Amino acid sequence: MNIQELSTGLDTIWVVLTAAMILLMEGGFALLEAGFVRHKNNVNIIMKIFADITIGTLCFYLIGFGLMWGKDAAGIIGSNGFLIGGDLSQLDLTISTDTFWLFQAAFVIAVISIVSGAVAERINFRAYLLYAVMMTAIIYPIAGHWIWGGGWLGKLGMLDFAGSAVIHGLGGFAALAAAIFIGPRKGKFLPEGSSKIALPSNLPLASVGAFLLWFGWFGFNAGSTLSATDVRIGHIAIVTMLSAASGGAATLLYTLFRYKRSDAPSVINGSLAGLVGITAGCAFVSDGAAIFIGALAGLFMLFASDWLEAKGIDDPVGAFPVHAVSGMWGTVAVGLFAADDGLFNGGGWELLGIQILGLVVLCAWGFIVTWGGLKLIQLWIPVRSTEEEEEVGLDVSYHGMVAAYQEHEFIKYDDHFEAAEEDNKGS
Template identity: 40%
Template sequence: MSELTELSYALDTFYFLICGILVMWMAAGFSMLEAGLVRSKNTAEILIKNVALFAIACTMYLLMGYYIMYSSPEGGILPNLGFLLGAENSADAVLSGGDDAPYYSMRADYFFQVVFVATAMSIVSGAVAERMKLWAFLAFAVVMTAVIYPVSGFWTWGGGWLDAAGFSDFAGSGIVHMAGAAAALAGVLILGPRKGKYGKDGSIYAIPGANLPLATLGTLILWMGWFGFNGGSELKVSDIGSANNVAQVLVNTNAAAAGGVIAALILAKLWFRKADLTMTLNGALAGLVAITAEPLAPSALSAALIGAVGGVIVVVAIVSLDKLKIDDPVGAIAVHGVVGIWGLLAVPLTNGDATFGAQLLGIAGIFAWVFIASLIVWVILKAVMGIRVSEEEEYEGVDLAECGMEAYPEFSVAKK
């Protein structure tokens, strides 16, 4: 029996780590997506933001975020403050703990959770692109990954008051995606739109991205990484029931993404008379965000329909936010925020243990905390160091202003 327990522990730990690697690969997806949807003069800066925010998230979550999220009082609101990860599971605890014994490594749990933190922060990166100072963004990343995300994470996955109230979010439509969008929205409101995006008469001017093949690659990388995102959230694969659940989660995740693509593509054709690539790409991401709150309970067909509704919502949300002069170069607030809310509200449609009341409470609690806390941090950063580059730097591109190099330097001339 002990050999079987050891084998199960090893298998579940290995599965958790592999899923974490898949989610880490989503950092490449966000990098490529955002690099494709910004102008060429801002590409190097958006790339360095994505690499640096991942490093900051890993470090700050290691130092204090993980402790806040998982070492705080059950059912509580205020978290405990502490540092580092704590002791690893001992062999005795695994072999003699009975039904309550840990079934995967604590270090594997940290690794899987930290890539989720980085995902939430990546959502902010695209929304504030092309006009935010690099070091102001990185300073915000420190606070977001060390405190803001871990507190709402404690309320939910860490066993806090929202978990006690019955809030359900399987893999993070709200805990990760809506939280990232709330932080992004606060930043965008303080930052303001890009120059030339909106006319004085209310006109809206499109600012096309520089590299749509790169954006498409990024979307497909994210689609692939999402199998680890949702599949790993089953937490276990070493028994028949768990293995079947993982398979259902992956099938539903894929079905929802496909449904989002088809719905967004059809709506774009009907509305704009053209097959809009950027809307189609965001349709895929919307389907993925929508199913993330509950990828296990629905049938595959239901998952496709949930994703399709997300694909419709994201097109409407992107256009609506533009009319409100909320400038988001990559559509992150619509994809992760508006559709994240839909994903949470869709949970009771297929999961009989979830209630609309608990879901609404979770939406309000997470959004209010992350938005208000982020707004305060953005305001402080604006007062202390400024958060927006100058008009001249924005015109020339933040690549030169912030990085001193260009991502596409074909037209640079060497001085003799």
């Protein structure tokens, strides 16, 4: 075996391993969201995540990968590569196309899972399935092509190493559009404008979800090198860790001094905000910059959460504050702190301007196309669950489960759905 074959083998192992780490993040999304919502909707959360993985994977294989990574057509879309076929030599890979596809498929699943949390407890499951098709086949792949696949933003010089803008910014604004479109949960906001707090059903579960996401993020960021021999891997890993720690610490201390208590959901989301914030610049910024980026990401997340409450927008898991707001800050931060071209390192205003332009375009794309997509779905089936379905819980309404945690040993299959609904109403 020569050096080139050995290098290719190592790169393949590295990319497959990190792709698996990113896929494990879906377990993190499932536990985090299930822990933040009420028990009667836990199963629905899990089923939406499984829909993301199953339907999202197939849609990306059939259509999305080609639109994102195919040969560039006018800087807008890819024109080949559907079903991973055709000549994809323009990708200039050191690994096989199949290996590269697996890594990218893990990314697209993460995008749709961001939206899942924002519409938790009140979206029609069938409508969600249709939207998942739109996001994984069209919305995200086209935006991804603009910056990573040879499209116009990439040609301008926009830097987004692992997706603060194209994954988290776009996904976060898609989540915002969906949350506004579908409206708040019944009883969340009172007529005079004040809001009620929906207590998380299981904070230990949510915290384990956050730890799984944190673990997977090392694959998310470091894996984006696509090479096991890239000397940047160690630096990418340490700034990822520092930013996450800084985001969590900032929210811990802020809530401790402001409210005289350290708020657990805020600290969980603060750490995730730090991870989102460093995703764009993990290969371009210093350790010190990473700590600063993470701290501000955590604080911006808190302020954005308050803004949502003030505007009467219901986001049960904080998808918009964590992903959109932190992703926006992380993308802008590259223009400020990038070692080579950042404003604070003598690079002038050009990169910062490109980062802001790309950010505005990607976020607007996520919001507008999601709104239009939901309007289109609404013509066929209701996007929102009925009041009765929401009242008894989506677990019963869409999946025939009385609760995520069962005490029954056996039940006749034919009586299952009827018994589940009657038991829930009685409780």
